[in-house]
Amino acid sequence: MKNPREIVLDILLDIEKNNKYSNVSLHTALSSNQFMSKQERSYITRMVEGVIEWRIRLDFIINQVSKTKINKCKPLIRCILRMGVYEIFYMDSIPHEATCNECVKLAAKRGFSGLKGFVNGVLRNICRNMDNISFPEKEPDILKYYSIKYSIPEETVSILRDYYEDDILSYILSAGVNDRGTSIRVNTDKTSVEDFMQKLILAGIDVAKGMYNDTSLIISNYDYIRRVPGFFDGCFAVQDESSCLAVKAAGIKEGNLVIDMCAAPGGKTMYAAELAGDKGLVISRDVSSDKTELIEENVERLGYNNVRVEVYDACVLDDSLINKADVVICDLPCSGLGIMGRKNDIKYNISREKISQLSMLQRQMLENGARYVKSGGVLVYSTCTITKEENDDNVKWFIDNFDFELDSVSPYFPNSLENRASKGYITLLQGIDKCDGFFIARFIKR
DSSP states (O other), rough: OOOOHHHHHHHHHHHHHHHOOOHHHHHHHHHHTTTTTTHHHHHHHHHHHHHHHHHHHHHHHHHHHHOOGGSSSSSSHHHHHHHHHHHHHTTTTOOHHHHHHHHHHHHTTOOOOOGHHHHHHHHHHHHGGGGOOOOOOOTTHHHHHHHHTTTTTTTHHHHHTTSHHHHHHHHHHGGGGGOOOEEEEEEEETTHHHHHHHHHTTTTTTTEOOOOOTTTTEEEOOOGGGGGGGTTTTTTEOOOOHHHHHHHTTTTTTOEEEEESSSSHHHHHHHHHHHHHOEEEEEEEEESHHHHHHHHHHHHHOSSSSEEEEETTSSSGGGGGGEEEEEEEOOOOEEEESSSSTTTTTGGGGOHHHHHHHHHHHHHHHHHHHEEEEEEEEEEEEOOOOOTTTTHHHHHHHHHHHHHEEEGGGGGGGGHHHGTTTSSSSEEEEETSOOOOOEEEEEEEE
């Protein structure tokens, strides 16, 4: 049986060599090792997420002491060095001596005995000079300063500086560093919020009520989400409070026909199904069977009978649904900069060109969504990003081109957000608001 460090190395190599998303590769590995101890599984999760999160900063440190720069190293040695430096700087419970020894053993075990001395030398040199590592200052290069401090590519920092002043930007960039726990929404068709809280507390899980949604809880100190009590009974769905607010903004009533155009993995669909009730119907769609399988799994687990899951491309107009829906939820593909602290791959794959392409894609989908809404019906447009090009600019374009008007989302939001939501849309910022970065707009068809 592989030890946890070997599993971490395999995951990192899978991400590096095969361009896998870190959450997918990590989930696959944890599912294959469900019988490991909670401590071992926690170590694997923290190491993988930490190395991916801090990769730019780790590489900067390594390059200061290594004659061979990190991008010139073999992939396996590169991953081992990053693992070692992450442990040295971010895991105080592990002695530096143990980290160096285990990384050297790992290199030898994987067929690189000839590079044991190199791995040993780099890591021990870093241990000796931890306090002497020099990091960039704000002046003269503020992009490099933010990039190394928060381990975010300079281009991503530059994009965000187009929209936000530096004092706000610091909060946004630091949000990924602070663990807010996992946000879940209680399925009140199965249990009450108070009863479920007590069930979690008895299981030794740390739990607190959400800030913005009355059926949301924030949990931490648990092993694996599928092992949280009530998971297989459908007592809860993993869903950030910002996502819950997008559904609340729709004002779904019992008996409504709701179309969720880009629904996977199904958090909004599940909440919409609860609000629409047995007399309502939620048509939940996404572009591939891989995505709709995730929705179907959640529908079955939470026990909804009023959801119809379909494989359908949101870019293609469905004539059969024109002017039929009471509510259309357009939670559309975006750059994801509001959740880059939770999905660490996102920040490494963003460019201005990609944002512009996504903005155009969103408009194509919004045009179809607008056709599905019946007179007096509601369209909610939401993204998990914080760029004005994908959010504010698309709101203006939509108003200018379709027979809709903005409608205040304040009645659906808590008092703490009410003033910011009165104009019909709101941008929630990670690090400032107690949720993911998110954009929500509510439109009424004339």
